[in-house]
Amino acid sequence: MVRSAGSVLGGGRYRLLRRWGVTADFEFWHAMDRVLDREVALTIIDGVSTQLGRSSVNEVFARTVALGQVRTAAVASVLDMVDGASFSAVVAEWIPSVSVDEASAGSTSVLGVARAVVELAAAMRGFHESGSVLAIGDSGRVRVSLDGIAYVAFPGTPASSERDSDIRGFCSVVRTLAAGVQSPDALGLMTGRDGQEVTAVAITDTLQGIVDQPLPRRIPFPHPSPMQSLRRRVTRRDRALWPRLPASQRSPWCCSARSGG
Known part of the structure; x- marks a missing residue:
């Protein structure tokens, strides 16, 4: 029904x-x-x-x-x-959230997908290690919270649930979220890595390695202070007008720049 x-x-x-x-x-x-x-x-x-x-x-x-x-x-x-x-x-x-399909409509990156699903992977690993399953063989059970975290929105573990179905459901979620990423295979979740079997442990380790990567160091751009900007503008203007200005009207900045040069 x-x-x-x-x-x-x-x-x-x-x-x-x-x-x-x-x-x-x-x-x-x-x-x-x-x-x-x-x-x-x-x-x-x-x-x-x-x-x-x-x-x-x-x-x-x-x-x-x-x-x-x-x-x-x-x-x-x-x-x-x-x-x-x-x-x-x-x-x-009920957690305010969007479906996995709706979440995939936005722009994303490998790091963004990894951050979204790393907790779900860790939970799956914990259940598998305890002899249970997360029951996400049907990826429709999974939603993405407004904080960007993929989670099991509709819990309920049928007797037919197995670890392999968890892995398949999880990979389906990742594949959907990574639809807009240029290289979704970079997550290492769709196929075995180096011929190894894809397990919850391997998935979690892979995702955690992506999330833990240090961000590239940003080189600060030297922005001039307001006073420095004003001085540069006044100095350029005074140098251009120097021959036509009487001594009493010449800028001291310009004078110092002229005398120093």
Whole structure:
């Protein structure tokens, strides 16, 4: 069942505002919690009308608990998990943001892309090292905050999530954000580096190396002070008028310049 904007769920508590993605088993919605008067992100799971089934819905909730226990800018905070007769959903904090496609429309650089996704990569690495997954196989779950940080906007970990699907989803996000970069392969994320397998560890190390590169040293341009600029203008003018001016009207700057030269 694909819902439409304006629908009300959870006994009238959640009003759907805009759908940002849909898969065979999930819908990703920007919604309004009418009880607490706050915007939320809903990952809606239909255990009855989708392929997941009721037992798999419970497993989604169990796996999502790990996301709710992690505090990182790369994952929206999980606020609640709703299991009702008509629908089930993971309720997360709504962060003002844009979609990955919208973010890619602006001008960017390799460094800009690296800064945007480095925290997401670090979070993915942490989950993989702990034996869990970030569940970003569908890149539609990811958005970019107004601070320029890519994050999981719609948490919810299905049983089918694997590390490889995380890697593919992450690379899809990077590929989209780097669409306007002349050499997106410079990130070293699309293919293995030096024949090595692409892992969350390798991705994080690559991105961190890009972000940590020192900025090129800027050579300061010697701007003259207002007094120096005035002196130069007066000196040039007085030198031109020197033969025609009486001694009483000659600028002392010009005189000093003349006597010094």
